[in-house]
Amino acid sequence: GRGLYTIVGTSSGMRFVLVFTGLLALCSALNLPGVPLSFTEDDEVLSLISDEVAHKFAKELKAYLKTGVESTVLQQITKQLAATHTQKEIFTRNIADLRAADQFVVCTTCRATVSVLGDMFRDPEGELSGPTADQIAKKVMLDVCNRLNLQTREVCAGLFDLNWPILNYTIHNTVADTRSLCGILPISFCKVKQTQFNFTLKIDGSAAAVDGPKSNIPAKSDADLKIVQLTDIHYDPEYEPGSLAVCPEPMCCQLSSASGVIEASKQAGYWGDYRDCDTPLHLIENAFDHIREVHEKIDYVYQTGDIVSHIYWATTKDGNKDVLTRINQLFAEKFAGIPVYPTVGNHEPHPSNVFGASDLPAEFNVKWLYEHLWSLWSGWLPADAEKTVLKGGYYTASPKKGFRVISINSNDCYLYNWWVYHDGSVVIEQLQWLHDTLLAAEKAGEYVHILSHIPSGDADCWTVWAREFNRIIERYNHIIGGIFTGHTHVDELNVHYSSKGHAVGVSWNGGSLTTYSNKNPNYVVYQVEPKSLQVVDYEAWIFDLEKANAQGAVAKLEWFKEYSISEFTSNLSPAGLDALLDQFAENPKLLEKYWQYKHTSANPRLDGGCDKKCLSKTLCRMAVTAYDQKSRCKQLKEKLETNLPAVTTAAPTTPAPNTDKPTTQGPITTEEPEGDTAASISCMQLTTMVAFLLLARFLY
Known part of the structure; x- marks a missing residue:
């Protein structure tokens, strides 16, 4: 051979x-x-x-x-x-x-x-x-x-x-x-x-090369904008309180699991469940009502994708359309008079994750989805956005003079979007459109917010796409006030770096309203300077799911401000947040606090402990916006290593969130379980075993 x-x-x-x-x-x-x-x-x-x-x-x-x-x-x-x-x-x-x-x-x-x-x-x-x-x-x-x-x-x-x-x-x-x-x-x-599977975008070369970090710090004022971000709602119309929350399928807590006698510890909670379950409608309605009641002045709402549940083995076109219709109508009803800027998530199509291009046979393209999204979004968007929404689920809009929103369909980079493997070149068109739209904004004197479901640094985002996306961010960093993402279900930030290592941008991830998995529901409120559109502060809001479920349907949910980013730093410029990463590397206790907030202070996470690998991974993620570009990550990990105890088995207890309500304290846990498993297979057997893995792993 x-x-x-x-x-x-x-x-x-x-x-x-x-x-x-x-x-x-x-x-x-x-x-x-x-x-x-x-x-x-x-x-x-x-x-x-x-x-x-x-x-x-x-x-x-x-x-x-x-x-x-x-x-x-x-x-x-x-x-x-x-x-x-x-x-x-x-x-x-x-x-x-x-x-x-x-x-x-x-x-x-x-x-x-x-x-x-x-x-x-x-x-x-x-x-x-x-x-x-x-x-x-x-x-x-x-x-x-x-x-x-x-x-x-x-x-x-x-x-x-x-x-x-x-x-x-x-x-x-x-x-x-x-x-x-x-x-x-x-x-x-x-x-x-x-x-x-490799391409290079045409980047305008009229601007001077980036020779330093983006470090301007706008002052807070009463004129600042208030923007609410809701992401990864994952509405499950079949969620059933009391149904089986511990099942072999990837998602549980549905009507199909409700038959028979289920012991109390395995029953789905009324308001959601920490286990692999999505969101009941009454929780979504409660969250929207709470936001309108507590936050009187809301200028805009960003909805950054994934309205459909995780039942990806049993979706239908009509089922997905019904879910999208119900939740978008709820946005229109509860946030009447407030512009909502939506983004398409990877769970919206049928089948999940796959976004076939318009030139594919009719049974494979997702024209039906884009047409449906336009029918739901058109009340918030300008008429000229219709063309790109119908083409690929992306658009641009100007809420007011000098302010531009660009919403992209980042599922072009998703490794579980099978069409990427068919023809990787199809993603060039939208990225080039993003570049050209930013160039036009620059010429018009506008500042920009970019909305995207999948963060470019996510491990499942195609690194070639991420590389070119970051080239765009570097070129137009001076007019980009912020990038707003979802998908990961954790409240985190990511610093974008130039090709020479200068901090030039920030992606803000809004966490998720779903509890899937092991988290409290959350949303984020940003305070934004109205000219440069830079974030000058933000608050994360949650409620204690365990406490709410103990009270059941009669509970009055106690939403509270978990923390403000100003608890860590008042300098939210890319340079300021890059400096914060150094502080995290020098002070593991501070990093542990960030970890608790990242996972919404959820008890299942806090109970697990956070070892050296966990802390290192947490810090590294914040410095990566293209998964194969980790030079800054390596610097931070080396610095963190010198400041960690010789042996770390669990993270110390972290301070309670900023609230008068009693909270359960405990050690924080890793986002993904770590550790080695033993193997006892022969080299000859490995050559046979490989097949069975792909016919599951690659195809699914």
């Missing part, structure tokens, strides 16, 4: 030693029961090893699919693999948060399985092409689901039925090769150069 043998024949003796030694180390690690996997080779060597394993695996998988013969080794490895994860973990953790060994498996799986799919499904002479291909593919997928205990049969079948037509079309029509498709994944050693 190719792979290692070809590499050895054309490379230096040192390369041979590195690859051979690395492969032996890999096999040794996988053969030793109970030893956590750790990959210390450089990215180039790991990529070569991954290629070799993927080649071997693809050969074995093809043989299995052709003959149906299941070896003893295959039986053993599927049993072991099924025991290494929970049903939910593989569906809820980001690829970037996986251990290095798991990332190796994901990359190798991707390379191997896409190769198999291309050869056996795409090739007209392929063994699995023809009129029965869909049935064969579904049989394989459900077999994988069952073998590896990935999810319930209902979830796996639903995901296949919704996503296979799109994936099948992509397999047959993409011009990219296997390694390029997998190179989009947020795994450093999996990346390869490929023209279909």
